[in-house]
Amino acid sequence: xxxxxxxxxxxxxxxxxxxxxxxxxxxxxxxxxxxxxxxxxxxxxxxxxxxxxxxxxxxxxxxxxxxx
Amino acid sequence: xxxxxxxxxxxxxxxxxxxxxxxxxxxxxxxxxxxxxxxxxxxxxxxxxxxxxxxxxxxxxxxxxxxxxxxxxxxxxxxxxxxxxxxxxxxxxxxxxxxxxxxxxxxxxxxxxxxxxxxxxxxxxxxxxxxxxxxxxxxxxxxxxxxxxxxxxxxxxxxxxxxxxxxxxxxxxxxxxxxxxxxxxxxxxxxxxxxxxxxxxxxxxxxxxxxxxxxxxxxxxxxxxxxxxxxxxxxxxxxxxxxxxxxxxxxxxxxxxxxxxxxxxxxxxxxxxxxxxxxxxxxxxxxxxxxxxxxxxxxxxxxxxxxxxxxxxxxxxxxxxxxxxxxxxxxxxxxxxxxxxxxxxxxxxxxxxxxxxxxxxxxxxxxxxxxxxxxxxxxxxxxxxxxxxxxxxxxxxxxxxxxxxxxxxxxxxxxxxxxxxxxxxxxxxxxxxxxxxxxxxxxxxxxxxxxxxxxxxxxxxxxxxxxxxxxxxxxxxxx
Numbered sequence: 001x002x003x004x005x006x007x008x009x010x011x012x013x014x015x016x017x018x019x020x021x022x023x024x025x026x027x028x029x030x031x032x033x034x035x036x037x038x039x040x041x042x043x044x045x046x047x048x049x050x051x052x053x054x055x056x057x058x059x060x061x062x063x064x065x066x067x068x
Numbered sequence: 069x070x071x072x073x074x075x076x077x078x079x080x081x082x083x084x085x086x087x088x089x090x091x092x093x094x095x096x097x098x099x100x101x102x103x104x105x106x107x108x109x110x111x112x113x114x115x116x117x118x119x120x121x122x123x124x125x126x127x128x129x130x131x132x133x134x135x136x137x138x139x140x141x142x143x144x145x146x147x148x149x150x151x152x153x154x155x156x157x158x159x160x161x162x163x164x165x166x167x168x169x170x171x172x173x174x175x176x177x178x179x180x181x182x183x184x185x186x187x188x189x190x191x192x193x194x195x196x197x198x199x200x201x202x203x204x205x206x207x208x209x210x211x212x213x214x215x216x217x218x219x220x221x222x223x224x225x226x227x228x229x230x231x232x233x234x235x236x237x238x239x240x241x242x243x244x245x246x247x248x249x250x251x252x253x254x255x256x257x258x259x260x261x262x263x264x265x266x267x268x269x270x271x272x273x274x275x276x277x278x279x280x281x282x283x284x285x286x287x288x289x290x291x292x293x294x295x296x297x298x299x300x301x302x303x304x305x306x307x308x309x310x311x312x313x314x315x316x317x318x319x320x321x322x323x324x325x326x327x328x329x330x331x332x333x334x335x336x337x338x339x340x341x342x343x344x345x346x347x348x349x350x351x352x353x354x355x356x357x358x359x360x361x362x363x364x365x366x367x368x369x370x371x372x373x374x375x376x377x378x379x380x381x382x383x384x385x386x387x388x389x390x391x392x393x394x395x396x397x398x399x400x401x402x403x404x405x406x407x408x409x410x411x412x413x414x415x416x417x418x419x420x421x422x423x424x425x426x427x428x429x430x431x432x433x434x435x436x437x438x439x440x441x442x443x444x445x446x447x448x449x450x451x452x453x454x455x456x457x458x459x460x461x462x463x464x465x466x467x468x469x470x471x472x473x474x475x476x477x478x479x480x481x482x483x484x485x486x487x488x489x490x491x492x493x494x495x496x497x498x499x500x501x502x503x504x505x506x507x508x509x510x511x512x513x514x515x516x517x518x519x520x521x522x523x524x525x526x527x528x529x530x531x532x533x534x535x536x537x538x539x540x541x542x543x544x545x546x547x
Binding site: 013017021022023024026032033036037039040041045046047049050055057 | 431
């Protein structure tokens with residue numbers, strides 16, 4: 001994977017928040033949202049990728065005993 | 069009947085009624101030597117005496133409890149004793165719904181929420197005759213970012229061993245209540261350690277059973293694939309009694325398998341002779357944060373079990389602790405945001421900082437990263453299960469630190485982050501936090517005992533063997 005700038009800016013997260021309908025978000029929290037977005041991106045990329053396309057996710061259910 | 073004072077004692081034990089354990093009280097009630105009315109009044113008196121400073125409760129349901137106690141007493145007198153929970157007072161974290169009673173989840177967003185349903189676990193306890201005293205303090209929505217900001221509508225619960233210290237979260241009130249004797253036992257919930265961490269900080273036995281063993285139905289969800297419900301108790305036997313009532317299939321919870329529930333007390337005192345117990349001493353670089361006192365107590369616990377005939381085998385987790393933690397974080401962020409998206413989108417200003425920051429994290433998780441976490445999770449589950457199945461039980465650190473001080477806020481988040489509890493939320497294996505003594509300052513120490521899927525009985529058996537060989541249950545906080 002090529003080197004990527006993982007940092008989110010306040011302007012970027014403000015735009016992202018508006019695009020996804022975040023209403024009434026405290027104005028003083030956008031800088032923190034940018035910090036957290038950067039941390040989340042770094043955390044996500046730190047997850048080792050499974051080598052095979054047949055390595056499926058852990059499922060929440062199996063079909064046979066599905067109830068409820 | 070005269071109402072007892074908060075310090076009323078039962079003559080047969082010499083201890084205050086609020087410091088009786090479930091097993092002990094139930095034997096007295098079953099024998100007709102202790103009245104449920106007297107017991108419930110003692111606990112209500114205890115709450116009135118200390119909860120103004122302890123803050124273990126959000127809502128006390130005194131009149132409902134009194135009515136239930138009168139009914140229990142009449143049933144027992146009429147020869148209709150239901151079993152060991154009949155007449156026993158308990159409380160639940162305020163994310164368990166109880167029909168007709170306010171469930172706030174510690175949040176401004178739910179201050180007036182009254183559910184029409186009752187959590188299956190609560191309904192099962194009440195059917196067994198246990199008496200609900202009320203709803204207990206919690207981190208907002210039972211979750212957060214690990215910090216405590218004192219910005220919620222209810223005062224923060226205090227640790228009975230030192231009121232200047234944190235209880236551990238997120239089942240804060242459950243830890244405080246059982247240690248201080250404002251409830252005889254409590255139910256908490258655990259997504260990354262939220263039963264076991266308050267148990268650790270408050271000197272209790274807290275059990276997160278196998279994923280799906282105890283129904284989560286009609287509890288406010290935090291993260292579907294990591295959430296567990298379960299008991300915090302003073303003794304291991306108390307835990308077994310509560311588990312007996314709440315474990316088992318529930319059609320209202322899609323995670324519950326139709327696995328038979330064994331008699332958890334049948335072999336509780338069978339000892340550990342011949343059992344293979346894997347001790348996880350090396351947790352990699354992250355394990356270096358473990359307090360020296362907790363590390364020493366872990367070694368002592370292994371020696372105590374070995375002296376009773378257990379075969380101690382040193383083992384290692386199949387992956388770095390960091391992988392379990394990262395998987396937990398990403399799944400938890402994403403699922404939690406999915407559950408509470410509307411609240412975050414429209415009312416985030418009403419949230420406390422801890423919950424809002426967690427929602428912010430979920431708001432920015434990429435789908436590919438979430439799925440990478442769930443793919444890695446499947447691999448971790450398989451590898452960890454192979455390790456667990458190679459032993460009868462595992463013994464390892466849980467919370468790495470003792471309860472931190474509120475006036476040292478930089479130590480609060482590390483208490484929650486520096487743990488090995490998340491391992492068993494990722495994998496779903498049963499794991500119990502057991503009190504392993506006290507540090508030089510008198511603060512509780514802890515370790516985890518984990519077991520095979522749906523083999524809660526062996527986890528309890530090992531914990532009972534350790535508890536029986538140690539004096540830690542003889543000491544109560546001074547509050």
